[in-house]
Amino acid sequence: MSxxxxxxxxxxxDGGVIRLDERESHHLRHVLRLKPGARVIVFDxxxxxxxGIVLETRGRCASVGIRARTTPAVESPLELTLAQALIKGEKxxxxxxxxxxxxxxxxxxxxxRHAVIGAxxxxxxxxxxxxxxxxxxxxxxxxxxxxxxxxRVLDVLERVHAPALFCAEREGVSLREIATRWSDVPxxxxxVLIGPEGGWADEEIETARKAxxxxxxxxxxxxxxxxxxxxxxSLVQFLWGDL
Numbered sequence: 684m685s686x687x688x689x690x691x692x693x694x695x696x697d698g699g700v701i702r703l704d705e706r707e708s709h710h711l712r713h714v715l716r717l718k719p720g721a722r723v724i725v726f727d728x729x730x731x732x733x734x735g736i737v738l739e740t741r742g743r744c745a746s747v748g749i750r751a752r753t754t755p756a757v758e759s760p761l762e763l764t765l766a767q768a769l770i771k772g773e774k775x776x777x778x779x780x781x782x783x784x785x786x787x788x789x790x791x792x793x794x795x796r797h798a799v800i801g802a803x804x805x806x807x808x809x810x811x812x813x814x815x816x817x818x819x820x821x822x823x824x825x826x827x828x829x830x831x832x833x834x835r836v837l838d839v840l841e842r843v844h845a846p847a848l849f850c851a852e853r854e855g856v857s858l859r860e861i862a863t864r865w866s867d868v869p870x871x872x873x874x875v876l877i878g879p880e881g882g883w884a885d886e887e888i889e890t891a892r893k894a895x896x897x898x899x900x901x902x903x904x905x906x907x908x909x910x911x912x913x914x915x916x917s918l919v920q921f922l923w924g925d926l
Contacts, residue, residue: 686734687715688724688820689747690827693731701725701735701747708745711737723747726820728827730754758826759786761924762872766791766839767912768879769798774909779811783818783828785916786924790815792833797881808832836876836887840894845872847896848919850911851888852878855900858915862922864897869923877912 689707696702703711703725711717719737725747726732731754735747765787767778775792782790790811808830815828840847846865848858876896878887892898901911920926 686722686724687711687717688726688823690816690820691725691727691747693727693729696727696733696749699749700738701733701749703745703747705743708740708743711745712740726825728825730758730825732825755823755825757823759920759924760871761786761920762845763787763916763919763924764789764791764845764872764874765912765916766793766834766836766874766876768793768795768836768877768908769833770880770908775807775811776814778909778912779814779828779830780818781913782916783815783824784822785913786824786920787828787916788826789829789831791831791839793836793839793876793879794833795836795879796884796887798879837890839874839876840887840890840896843874843894843896845874846870847874847876847891847894848899848915849876849888849891849896850878850901850915851891851898852882852900852905854888855898857900857902858918858922861897861899871923873919873923875912875915875919877908877915880908 689703691701691703717737719740721737723737724732724734731752733749734751735749738748739746763786765782769775769792779790811830815830819827
C-alpha cells in the first residue's frame, strides 16, 4: 500500500525532524486520522523526499522523524511552462490540476484581449497554488509547480528565451512538422501559450511571430481552451519529455 504524502519546505526540516505546517498537520490528524508511529512520505518541493514516522500529532504542527532520504526520478527532463489564458468559472482549476499531473514546471495565467473571465482576485491565485500542491502530492511529484501572478500575454512574449509554441486557430502548422524542424536540437525547455475562448487578437499573433514563437495548429477541429492546453502538454511530453 502506498504511503500518504505531505509537503514541507526545506526550512521546515531541522536535523532528523520535519515540522508540518498547520494545513498539512490538520490533514494528517483530522482527515487521515494518522497516529504516532504511522509511516509517511514528505517531499520538500525541490526534488527530495523523505520517508519517515509520525512522531507527534498534538498541537498545531505535527512532526515527522526522518528514516530515509531519496531523490526519485519522477520529474520530466523537459522543463515545461504553460501560459494559459484565463477562463471563466472553475475551468482554470482543472487546467492547473491536470497540467501539474502532466509534469509542467510553471503555469502563467494570461491576460489577453479577448479573454472571457469574471473578476480576478488574489484568492484565486492562492486557490490555484493549493490545487497544484494537491495534484503534485497525488501524482507523486517531488517538485512544486510555480503558479505565477496573471500576466499580459504581450509582456510574456517580450521575455521569450526558450522555444515557444503559440497555439493558433489560423496560420499555424502541425506539431509533426514542428518536431521535424526541431529534430536536430530537441528542446529541453519549452513555453506553450494557449489562447482564450474568444481567440487571439491580431496584435497578439503578430507579437508571437516577431518573438520567434512557432504558430501551432491543432487540426481542423476547434478545441476548447481548457482542452487545447492539456492536449499540447501531452503531445510534447511524448515527443521530448517522459511520456
